[in-house]
Amino acid sequence: MSTSFHIDPSLLPSEDDVRRYEETGYYVTKTVLPHDLLDRCAVAIAEHHQGRRDHKLPKARYTDWKPGDGDGVRNNEFCSLQNDGVKELAMFPVIGAIAARLARSPLIRLFDDQAIYKPTDQGSNSNSTVGWHTDHSYWSTCTSNKMLTAWIPLHDTSVANGTLTVVEGSHLWRESEHVRQFNNVDLESLGRWIGRDIPDSAIKPIVLKKGQFSFHHMRALHASAPNIAPYPRIALAVHLQDEDNHYQPFSSTDGQPIVLAHDQLCRRDENGMPDYSDPCVFPTLWSERAVTA
Structure with a gap:
């Protein structure tokens, strides 16, 4: 069964926006996500934390926080493959449409996603800081240099509640x-x-209103400061691959082959390698070939 897409062009980045993204490594959207969609995802993530799974994944090396894992930052990877309420947000077409513009790619597929719950640090000895990193450093088996991440908070974000900083x-x-x-x-x-x-002028906290989200390039340095607000900060990070991305073998400095959880979950291609176009693990968010007028 084929899927067709239609997006209001006014919601998409302009050519000037795309060039700015290529210069800066990040982009902030307009208010494009329905509040009820975000609210449903928040409920789904809470249920996921309580143990609900709509779909069970094969065993693989990925993080999936559960009660008893501690009171720090909760990280649930491949959440949309396990939870239909999270999948509804992760696969929302405007996310893929904007990503396609920014990456200059006719097709965008999911690579993975993370539901990230950052607890308040008020009245606790914990530290909810997430340190500096690039997504590319965790994706060494990917051939693309155009992959990107949609960072989608489920509510307003600010410096106080530990928003994403690039x-x-x-x-x-x-x-x-x-x-x-x-x-x-x-x-x-x-x-x-x-x-x-x-x-200091290069350090950019991404302050967003509910319904907005941001994109950052796979090589962009990003982090988040502690959440000192009196409530948790909840976001869904949707990692996206452009059409040209595929698997490449890669070894660590000690010569050991790098194996991502993705490689354990997806099918093999004709050469016996992980297939990063497997629609069961890496579904298509957006395709220009399926756009309707």
């Missing part, structure tokens, strides 16, 4: 290619350990 232009830096300091809570030390002077 380093403008860092996707163009050689030094940022393999940064993976996710668990390093010292956000002030970035310039020191990558050996580059980073002006």
